[in-house]
Amino acid sequence: MSQTQAPATSIPIPERETPRAYLTEAQWRKRLDKLAAHPAMRHDNIHLPEGATTKLSGLLLIAGAAALVITILGAFAINARHALAAFEVGLFTCVAMSLGALFLTMVFHSLNAGWTSTVRRQFENVASLLPVCWVMLLGVVLIEVLGGGILLTWLSEEMAGDHLLEQKSPFLNVGFFGVRFLIYGLVWLVLSQIMVRTSLKQDETGQRGLTRVMRFNSGWGLLVFALTTAFFAFDFLMALDFRFFSTMWGVYFFASAALASVSVVVLVLAVLKGMGRLTGAVTEEHFHDLGKLILSFTVFWAYIAFSQYFLIWYSNIPEETAWYVYRTGEGGYKALFLVLAFGHFVAPFCILLFRKVKRITGLLAFMAAYMIAMTVADMIWIVRPMVYVGEHASENPGVWGGIWLDAAGIVAPLCIWGFFLVRAVGASPLIPLKDPMLHEALAHKNYV
């Protein structure tokens, strides 16, 4: 087959201007000036007034301290295991939110996601609390180690001789555990500081290259993030029952982290909007996209949780199913399991599918708070059954037993963490001021 006409594909490239490769310094300054004149960039729109956060942060600190005192009293009134478990539930939720925010900050940089410019500062604020989380974790670690294994039973003398534990002892020993814990702290500190400080520096200098610095560091950062998050989850959550193992565990914790971090950022942004800030900078379009992230991480969590449960259920090997037996058994845990299946996935999935829900700030903020509550419920489901097992099984008061202690223990770390979050939000401009993609975020539109 042949045609005699000249091939149409050899179209010569006409003489045209070459597209611009970069802005000159003068052009960039001009754009910054133009951005500064944007109505959304008014000073009072993107800053909180001096002292606006004092009241809230003070309240949170007092509440946190009070809850901590109640928890400590509860440790004597009920038992230390119960109090520590309650505290850990709250603390792991805080760690999840901060880690997830660090992850998303790095993802936004890696993807050059323009629309996130105006919301990224709040992710940075949440991520900047990782050192706070680590210090609280240090308290837990010290209590565990000095107390000879309160919830982390592999630390206790009584388990010494256990065959499985002997097999696992090259990993589960105090020295290596301590080294790993130090590595987590170091990695999280370095990464969160790089992201936060570089971004703040850009606010001042307006250097576009700092965006490339953050992108560069996000590359390797995501890798070490994945490893430290997975092993943190192994050490602090999976090892609560040192017999249990699941290759999915790191991903399972990560799913909660990503979900909870978007949720908390939506809450922060909604509060700031309520205070009359961020007009034109964070609009319903941004909330819509953040809502989509909440929806997709809700689905992702369900996918991971289901896959893990399903594969263990189907294969039905006792060494794995034992973990689920505690968590679907007596004392209200079965109900909690169903609450998670429906409350953590089915209901929010159906609700968040609606466009309106994602675009109305108040509704989305409610859903965000609800998803954080569900993350807490997930943590309760993971941690709490470990309080009354083995020799303590006879004392098991069920999910509702000693609920005041659970409530105080959970609220204490969340309030202390919240105190630092509120301070961080008040301490810097509410959006990055000179991000090179800011103009895209200010003009962000979803499909109409």
Added chain:
Amino acid sequence: MSSIHPDKVTAERLAGLREAAHTPGRDEGPSLGDGSLVEDPAIRPPLVLSQRTHSEVTQIVCGYAEDPPPKWWFIAITISSTVAAVGTGMILYLIITGVGVWGLNNQVDWAWDITNFVFWIGIGHAGTLISAILCLLKQRWRTAVNRSAEAMTIFAVICAGIFPGIHVGRVWFAWMLFPIPNSNGIWPNFRSPLLWDVFAVSTYATVSLLFWYMGMIPDVATLRDRADRRLRLGVSKPFMVALPGGREVQLPLPKPDTLRAYIYGLMSLGWRFSSRHWHRYEAAYLVLAGISTPLVLSVHSIVSFDFATSILPGWHTTIVPPYFVAGAIFGGFAMVLFLLIPLRALLPNFKDLLTIRHIENMAKIILVTGMMVGFAYSMEFFIAWYSANKFEFEAFANNRVNPRVAPYWWAYWTMIGCNVLSPQVFWFKKVRQNPWAVWVVAIFVTVGMWFERFVIIVTSLHRAFLPGEWGMFYPTWVDILTFAGSCGIFLTLFLLFVKFLPVFAMAELKAVMPDADPHPHDDDHGEDH
């Protein structure tokens, strides 16, 4: 609009007004490569180069389907269709003789057949990811690759579909895979993941085909209209065949444009480019993207259940569903790059539409998904040890890893080398931005992903719990030629696609070009004039 002449940059650099290296942290970088490698974060790189206009894009893309195919195309399709024919012959031979013609035995009763199935079904995932997930994420660069990646998805699913069908032995009972009421009252086992596979794969094939076809309707209508216009203007050429000696003979056939107007006309389902059509199209596209998104995850998750629901050491591990999905996207993008980088060199003006930036983006996805796969490998290995389950650990250490005792150590280390080590070169920008280097890595990854499935399937099967049940798998020539045949079928279909259908999603590509912006008021253009 201003442009800075590269000479001026050099002059400034020599005069010390400008720094030399473009390290991260510097504000500006010179335009590199083909012009798509803009390093200034304040500027989005162009997605179509040479400042092509809309009509030029139409010309270029339609040209691939309208011009006589180049010589290499004939050579390539001759080879690939021959291989496909040999493969088809092998399938016939298998059906006539029985599955004994493969190297399967009592111990290793799944080998290349299921390896090929999982390999091909995984390849398809990149197309669905690009067309569905990247669409929902508004990744504009996907418009250059989505059409060919979706086509590749369909062809890969076709290749995948062959193997479960023929591996069952008595192929004439293959209908029993489906829950069809019959007089014997025989039903498939609804609790078997193998049955879920049937549903997952057939759903996937249906939705992918719909998505691909529906997305193509406006572009096919363009081809129809162009053929129709040439007929009306009387510039259509008849079917000519070139004889040796330079003479051309007209064949007594309808003109190619008549066939085009008829066939593309049928395919375009009455598309008239009316705004109502576009409105429906956009809505349908979004709905199909929404439906396809869970499919990206579900199909390979269910394929992974084939293995992970068992209690076989090496198969039963909880991370398998997301790990299989990451691996599928990994292998799929490698195949996209494997096919498109040569096309970029062979077809005229392809480079204007598929830029180095596109290739770099895909290289980054390969790096990310490769690291995910590596993460899963290491988690499996770590937990196999941590579980303190002797069998689980030995399945990894002594059946796969340790060269002194594992007969398949070479397969395991090929997998690690190709899937985990080879993509590490993508940490370097120089490599990501070098199409042929990317192409070589894509080949490694494709090989590695085949070996991954081989390692999972065969190494777990060849060592059962009792040493008396141990065996080995040796492929026969039928095994080898059947797999080669599936590659032939895949490439033949892809070459036909390149010749007869729009290789780029023209309509979508035009939408991401600057000309499509009704309000072109970039804040720092214009003022410099």
